[in-house]
Amino acid sequence: MALLQISEPGKSTDPHNRKLSIGIDLGTTNSLVASVISGEAKILEDNNCRLIPSRVLYEQSQILVGNDIPNHALTISSVKRLIGKKKDDIDADNIALELADSNEIFIQTPQGYKSPIQVSSDILKKLKKIASDYFGDEIYGAVITVPAYFNEGQRQATKEAAKLAEINVLRLINEPTAAAYAYGLDSKKEGVFVVYDLGGGTFDVSVLQFNEGVFEVIATNGNSSLGGDDFDQIIKNYLINKYKFNSQSLKDQAKLNLIAKDIKEKLSSQDTINETIRFNNLDYQIDISLSEIEKLFAPLLDKTIQCVKNALNDANLSTDEIDGIIMVGGSTRMPTIQNHIKKFFNQNLLNDLNPDEVVAIGAARQASVLSGQANDDTLLLDVTPLSLGIETMGDLVERIIPRNSTIPIAKAQEFTTYKDGQTMMKIHVVQGEREKVSENRSLGEFIVKDIPPMPAGAAKIKVTFQVDADSLLTVSAEEKTTGIKTSIEIKPSYGIEESEIRKMLEDSFTNAVNDKKFRSLAEVIVDANQILELTEKAIQDDKQLLLESEKSTIERCMNNLKSEITKKNTSKIKLATDELNNASMSFAQKRMDNSIYSSLTGKNINEINK
Ligand code: AMP
Numbered sequence: 001m002a003l004l005q006i007s008e009p010g011k012s013t014d015p016h017n018r019k020l021s022i023g024i025d026l027g028t029t030n031s032l033v034a035s036v037i038s039g040e041a042k043i044l045e046d047n048n049c050r051l052i053p054s055r056v057l058y059e060q061s062q063i064l065v066g067n068d069i070p071n072h073a074l075t076i077s078s079v080k081r082l083i084g085k086k087k088d089d090i091d092a093d094n095i096a097l098e099l100a101d102s103n104e105i106f107i108q109t110p111q112g113y114k115s116p117i118q119v120s121s122d123i124l125k126k127l128k129k130i131a132s133d134y135f136g137d138e139i140y141g142a143v144i145t146v147p148a149y150f151n152e153g154q155r156q157a158t159k160e161a162a163k164l165a166e167i168n169v170l171r172l173i174n175e176p177t178a179a180a181y182a183y184g185l186d187s188k189k190e191g192v193f194v195v196y197d198l199g200g201g202t203f204d205v206s207v208l209q210f211n212e213g214v215f216e217v218i219a220t221n222g223n224s225s226l227g228g229d230d231f232d233q234i235i236k237n238y239l240i241n242k243y244k245f246n247s248q249s250l251k252d253q254a255k256l257n258l259i260a261k262d263i264k265e266k267l268s269s270q271d272t273i274n275e276t277i278r279f280n281n282l283d284y285q286i287d288i289s290l291s292e293i294e295k296l297f298a299p300l301l302d303k304t305i306q307c308v309k310n311a312l313n314d315a316n317l318s319t320d321e322i323d324g325i326i327m328v329g330g331s332t333r334m335p336t337i338q339n340h341i342k343k344f345f346n347q348n349l350l351n352d353l354n355p356d357e358v359v360a361i362g363a364a365r366q367a368s369v370l371s372g373q374a375n376d377d378t379l380l381l382d383v384t385p386l387s388l389g390i391e392t393m394g395d396l397v398e399r400i401i402p403r404n405s406t407i408p409i410a411k412a413q414e415f416t417t418y419k420d421g422q423t424m425m426k427i428h429v430v431q432g433e434r435e436k437v438s439e440n441r442s443l444g445e446f447i448v449k450d451i452p453p454m455p456a457g458a459a460k461i462k463v464t465f466q467v468d469a470d471s472l473l474t475v476s477a478e479e480k481t482t483g484i485k486t487s488i489e490i491k492p493s494y495g496i497e498e499s500e501i502r503k504m505l506e507d508s509f510t511n512a513v514n515d516k517k518f519r520s521l522a523e524v525i526v527d528a529n530q531i532l533e534l535t536e537k538a539i540q541d542d543k544q545l546l547l548e549s550e551k552s553t554i555e556r557c558m559n560n561l562k563s564e565i566t567k568k569n570t571s572k573i574k575l576a577t578d579e580l581n582n583a584s585m586s587f588a589q590k591r592m593d594n595s596i597y598s599s600l601t602g603k604n605i606n607e608i609n610k
Contacts, residue, residue, distance in 0.1 A: 019140040021170065021371035022131045023178070023363025026123065026144055026158065027054055028080040029200050031066075032357060033127040034364035035134075041182070041364040043357050046130045051356060054080065056122050058109035065126035076107055078201075079123075081224075082116040083161070084154030117157050121164035128167055141168040143367035145359050148174040148206045148217040159470075170370040171469045176206035177215040178362030179326045183350050185210060191323035192218075194311070196341055198304065199329035201227040205308050207315040207322075213406065214383050219315035221307040226300065228264070228331040234296050235260035243284050252280065267293060268333045294336045301340050308344065319345045327351040328358050370408075370469050383407060385501050388465055388473060388492060391428035391437045393418055394522035400465045403433065403505075410466040414480075417461075418530065420537070421453040425461055429475050431492050433508030435515040435522075441504075443490045448477045450484055456530070467492075517570070524573045528561055531577055535584055538591060545590045550583075557583045 023041070025032045030051040034043045043050045052066035055075040069075055082090065087103045106113035124144075131139050144167075146158055155172055162169045173181075176195035180186065185193060190211045197204040204222035208215050236256050239245045247256045259277060263286075266273055273288045312318065325345050331337065332355045342349055353361060383406055389399035392415070401411050417425065425448045432440030451459050460480040467473050476487030508515070535558060539546065546554075561576040 019371040020131070020135050020137055021140055021364075021367035022128070022142045023360050023365070023367045024124065024127050024142050024144045025175070025178070025357075025360035025363060026080065026120065026127075026146070027199075028078050028202065030054060030356070031123055031127055032360035033131050034357070034360040035131060036364050036368035041361040041368075043360060044130050044134045046126075052123075052127060052130070054078070054123050056119050058111045058114065060110050063111070063122050065123055068126075076109070076114075076119050079107075079116045079119040083120055084151070084157030085116070117161045118164065120158065120161035124162055124165035124167055128165060139167070140371050141170040141367065143170050143178075143363040143370065144172050145175045145178045145363050146172050147204060148176050148220045149204070149222070169470060170367055173363060173366055174206070174215075174217055175204070175328070175359050176208055176217060176326070178359045178366065179328045180208055180210070180215055180362065181365050182353055182358045182362035183324075183326055185324060185326075186213070186215070188323075192315075192317060192321060193324045193326060194308065194322050194345070195326045195328055196304070196308065196332065197222075197328035198331040198337065199227050200331070201225065201229055203227060203304055203307065203329075205304070205311045207311050207317065209315075212383070212404065214404075219311040221311040221314070223303065223307060226303060227329075228261075230300055231264050231297060231331065231334070232257055232260040234300070235263050235293065238288075238293070238296060239263075239284075239286070243286055245279060245284060255279065263288065264293075264334070268335060290335070297334075297336055301337065304337075305340065305344060308341075322347075325349050326358070328355050330356050384409075384467060384471075384492075386431045386441075386492070386504060387433055388429070388431055388443075388467070389440075390415075390463060390475075391426075391430060394526040395437050396435060396519060396522050396526075397430055397432070397437055397440055400463065401467060405467075407467045407471060408469045410464060412462050412464040415461045415463055416457050417451065417454065417459040418456055419533070420456050422456065422459070423451045423453055424449050425451060425477070427463060427475065427477050427486075429473075429488070429490060432504050434504075434511065435519040439507070439511075439515075441496070443473070443492055444475075444488050446475075446477075446486055446488050448479060448484075448486050450482065451479050452481055456534075521568060521570045521573075524570050524577065525565055525568075528565055528573050528577045531580060532558060532561060535580065538584075538587065542587075542591050542594065545594060546587055550587060553583050554580070554587065 021035065022044070023034045031054045032043055032051060034041050046052055046067055049067045053069070055066060055069055055077045056079070057064040057069045057073050057075045082105050085105060087105055090105070104115065106115055107119065128139055128142070142162070144158060144162060146155055150158070158172060159169055175197065179195050179197075180193055185191065188210065193208045193210065195206045195208060197206075202222065202224050203226040204220065206217050207219040209218045239256065239260060240247065245256055247253045256279070259279065263273055267288070267290045271290045273286060275286060277284045277286055322345055325341060325347065327338065327341070327349050332351065338349060338351065383404045384401055385403060387399045387403040388401040389397045392398045398413070400413055401409060415425070426445055427448060428437070428445040429443040430437060430440040431443050434440050448461055451461070462478045462480060464476045464478070465473065466476075471492060473490045473492050474487055475490065476485055478485045535554065539551070539554070543551070557576070557580040561573070561580050564573045564576040
């Protein structure tokens, strides 16, 4: 039966229906919100600030976020490091947060205990408000970015935070994928890209493969405690050693950190620094050259290069197989980093966009596509990694959404009853490429009840599979005569690892021939059993229409078919089924004549012609 294309969620056919969408880079230190305005992705500012510190201050009567927080206030920061984690997952001693007794993480605030999800949701609320204030309108939905290494729990927690902030999440996307969107790499046919992301406190490297419209993260590596701050430390130590800056107190240390950071950032645009720095009422005359400092940076750079090598190794790729290198994170502004990476890959870098903003820009572009505002051709959507279908008679899978289908997607197919008078039908949803139900992943099941009793094959149950932009699958079944609908929601990606998907695909290739044989056999057995059941019932109901000789021929054919079914030879079962069909043909004809006769009995010719 042909598959039907029903609708694509998130798409509006009404050109006047304004669906404002935003991209959110929910960062550890800073967050950003962007939107596509007149075809161009733009960062939305909060009182002229583009970066919104991911910090929250809970006071008795108010919650302040980001730039609204007064200087030096003690705030909750870096909550992204805790989201989706349990107390057992973290080194609680290193975290200056109060933890409640359970294994859940809670942070004590003047407004009571707050979970990382609640804190993140307060940051998200602020970002949403920046956008709705900018547009003076409601925000339809957002794409939120998460690190490629985030597990299902961390992703789910991020979504919960968004839900609490009343944000309609169009999709979560990986940060490196967003960066690739920002550079429009999805307009290419295919390619392999490296995203080098060096921020203030963390370093991530990802290898992305772009194929058939989809980015797949094929390897990640990094160091969660390596970033711009470490470069600041090197300069700070240099100032202490060479110029004898004296920083005893914690406050002095903090001040010196800022001086070091300033020097580092200046050295990204000038080769030397020649200036007097006033520190603790003393003047220090400094004369620093970039080349001198670059030598000190070398060990940190080598660490990042080692991570890049590991990622390439995991992806089984060499540097000359890489089609582009995207630079993300404020620290990639350092010329020494750019030169190193350029040399390592022996090619120019993708670094024209602001490295702090590239992730939010990519997320905004993707949000614009998912909300139906952009031209579909500009960005391609994600796909289903494995096929989705339901169990049918004979332990067989009927695939409804084939693997690699672009999402969001909705497809429907009609199914019918197997037996006369059947009033219930089990819908067992499975995922995978194999023909046999048990070789696939079972995702869930539900029962369609109250099907009106009808002859086998007469009932019509429309089963609809709908996968939204977040890969959430809704399966619904509608009995056409009563219109009664039953449905379930499933997250097909839940609990499945990339490696498992690969293995399932490999298994389907290696078993392709056997699977085909299995399907052919199962299908003829289903047909054969159905004919056997129908014939048995017909003999029971209308045996008076049968001559003894006919009856014994039919019974011989039935026994032969039953015995062939046990031997499991496809062509012999087919042959035996045809024999039974032929043998019972005149019986079937007699039954039909008889039923026509009885329906006409007692009526005159005028009534019949009516
Ligand atoms: P991010 O976490 O991506 O916002 O990056 C923050 C880090 O980028 C901090 O360590 C900054 O000092 C660093 N950074 C920002 N601008 C520059 C620059 N021009 N040169 C060197 N480092 C920079």
